Amino acid sequence: MKYDVKIFCLSQQIWLYIFLAFQLLLISLSIGSVFTDHWVKQGRDSSKWQGGISSCTSGPAEWKGKTYATLAENLCDKDDDLDKAMCYTFEHLRDAGLSFIILEICTILFTCTWLIVLLFILFGNKTIKAWLQVIFPIFGLGSHIIGLILWNTVAHSSFGADCEKDVKGDNPPDLCCTDGPAIAISLCIIYGLSITLYFILIYYQSKQTEEETPIPDLMSQRYEGRHKWNSSAKYSMELEMHSEESKDEG
Structure with a gap:
């Protein structure tokens, strides 16, 4: 790849280094979103609890540190309305978390593959077809967006929910989103921005190649x-x- 054409006053080589930094940031955010202890919260005072993507991280002693699958199994056998409501809540969080983790692993793998492709281009002086350069970031962003939508739909959680009100009957309470979903949304924005800039780079590179190829008279x-x-x-x-x-x- 030649680096003599400048895009937004920067050479193509500098842009490739910028994309490498973008990809490392994306991988870090993706891993951080999965391992953060704060995805949802509900309740107030002594009944307040918080949870990560797969387990309850703070709250009542009998809940803290246990996975949503374990909590759902323990509570669903009880006849109390409050226990039934929390049983449904933890079942939803269990399914939502599993879906997000699977798709986020796909996101990390696609992003790492995109990173390897750029390393080949930058340090191996390899010419790689344009479609092969764009397919991995598109799949990476797509799997992340699908995972986030699935999690939000199944978990029934939102940023504007009234999650401090008391649980009534056996209906699952409203859950408030916290750090995890915020990180996941910021990842969508940064991923989309990096893909857009990368497409611009590929466009200018292909345009340069066409200009350098003589057209037969x-x-x-x-x-x-x-x-x-x-x-x-x-x-x-x-x-x-x-x-x-x-x-x-x-």
């Missing part, structure tokens, strides 16, 4: 071919005339 080629044919025909006629003159003299 068909008219000139046709004229040269006709000129060669006329010269050849004229030479053949001269040979025939010379041959006839030699016979007459003989």
